[in-house]
Structures are given as C-alpha cells and as structure tokens.
Amino acid sequence: MRADILGLERRRRWSLDEKARLVAETLAPGASVSEVARRHDLAPSLLFAWRRLARVRASEPHPVFLPVQVTAEPAAAKPSPARRRRRKATGSIEIDLGSGRRLTVGADVDAAALARVLDVLERR
Template sequence: MRRGQILRHEVIVGVERRRFWPDEMKLSILREIGVGGATVTDVAQRHDVTRQHIYQWRRQLKDKGLWPESKGVAFLSLDASELPATCKLEPTNSAPAEIGFANGRTLRCPPGMDEADIMRLIRLVETA
C-alpha cells in the first residue's frame, strides 16, 4: 500500500433477500389467492414476494403434483334460498350475459333474466 492511499470498504446492512420457502408454506400462500377477493398482487405484497414468485411456485407445485391442475369450468354450490325464482326465460336470439369477476370466476345468465336476480347472484358468487 502506498502512503496516502485510502482503502474503501462497503458494508451492506439489511435483510438477506434469498429465502427458503418450504412447499407447505408455498401452498398456504397460494391458497390465499381469491379468498375475500385477494389477488395475486395482494398476496405477494402481504408476504413480501414478487408476483412472479407466486406464478413460479404454482408451476413448481403442479410439476410436483402438489397443486391441482386447472379443470376449466368449475361450478360453485350457492345457497340461493333467499333468491326468488323470478327468472324470465324468453326465447330470443340474444346471447346469455357473461360476467367476469376479479377472482377469475365467471357468471353466465340466460337472456331476459331480471336485473335484481342477477345482482343477487353476483353477490352470491363474490362471497362464495
């Protein structure tokens, strides 16, 4: 070392970003998606991971057989006892109404269905 030369050292202080996530923890986090309308972004922020981690975990767990494969259309059982049967099915050429939800679910209603009944079904699907 020469006289007058300054040596510099950099000290990094903070949380180590590389973490280990057991499969059980990944499954638990993945199951939070859709609960109460929680999106992938919401869940990722809650657990301080990126959205890409969530998608990567889902793919890895599918490959291991720990996460179920998507079966396409799924039907939900709804308690519609308070829903009056006032659905009016009128023969028309119009297509059924299709409503997409943020949680990935889709509601299809026949043409001519009463607006109040559609609103009740929307509330049931959102809370199911």
Template sequence: LMACAKVISQFELLGPGDAGRRREWSDEEKIRIVEESFRGHRQGSATARRHGISRSLLTLWRRAYRENRLVASPEGFMAVSIAPGPVAGPESGTDADARIEIVLANGRRILVPAGIDPGSLARLLPVLERA
C-alpha cells in the first residue's frame, strides 16, 4: 500500500468586512513617520517595519516630504501676521487696486486683490501650499 501524504498550507481567508484593509494615513502621520525615519543611521527600514508599511511607500513619502507635498492640517487655520505696509502717496491707485500679501507656511509669498472672495481664497491657499 502507498502511504497517503497530506499537505496542509497556511493561508488567510479574507471575509467581506476585511476588504478595506488598506490604512489611510493623514499627512500629519506621514510627516511624523518620515521625520522619525530621518533620525539616526539607516532608520528607514526599521521605521517602515515598526509602522507596518513597505520601505518603498516610506521612500515615496520621503520624496513628497522633501518636495513640500505633505501638508499638515491643510484645511485648518493658518498663521497670519499683519505688517505695516507702505504709506499711500499721491501716486497710489484707488482702493480697487489694493492688494494683500500673504506669506504661506512653505515660504512662498502671494499678492491677492483686497476684495477677493474669502471662500475662493480659502480654496486657493491649500492648493498653493501643496504646489
């Protein structure tokens, strides 16, 4: 008689509730993980393992971080400072020509018309921060 060999392999069966196993990371979390990966020598792989992400994903996040594409709290409040502007002289235009200078967190400066719609400006600023 021939002996019957039985092979048992281990595998995981995913149910319908497990379909969304991908984790969504906020920009704040990505920034924290990337900055952690920069500390010390050869910390990238260890950091990726510690957070359960692939080394290649961490590499993508690091590139986005260096290119200022990771923005912490893009839809939250932004720091604003008001500085005295130049004194209006006779050569100045009307109020319709008034401009507001905005310094973004990434260091860029933009000039916008003083009468800009606040809603439009609120949609514009996060885009300019990421650009």
C-alpha cells in the first residue's frame, strides 16, 4: 500500500486576535456572516461557532481581585475542656422496630432519650 501527499493541509490555525477581528466584522451594522466568511475563505458555520463562543465568554463573570492585608494573628490559647464544643456527628441511625415500623434518628441523638423512646415503643 502506498500513500502520497497530494498537497498542503487545508486546515488553518486562527489566533484569538484573528477570530475576534472576524467576529467583530460580522457584528458591524449591515454585515452578513456569509459575506464575511466568503471574503476570508471559511465556512459560515465556523464564524457562527466563534460568535457563540464570544457570547459565552462575554457572559462569564470576570474574576475580581481585592486588596488583602496579611497580619500576624495572636496565638490563641487552647480552650478549656469545659468550653470545647462537642463535634457534631453526621449520619443517621435506622432502627427496625418490627411490624413494619422504623425509627430513624440522627447519629448525635441523646442515648438516654433514645432509650426512653424505645422503652415506650416496646410496651405498645
């Protein structure tokens, strides 16, 4: 099998500046996308795709940088054990009570309160 190179590659590379210039040309009053595409020897669909990308980029919020002043933070003393907050547990516990009844409680439920509730439910 033999392959011959018949000519130059047809695909062209367009810089962002060139794309922006061509899109701006299509947005001029009275301009036709097809006419601009014909003048620059490219497919109108390509110009429409570039216009769509330009609209998307224009609607994206631009990052805003704010001035920041970094200062040394005073060393914080460790809180006393009485002042430490209990870490909130995540998740839940599902208890099957039988006869199709289920009880779902948070993982941070008070164990004594849960025992009282289960005791009442067992008597029923």
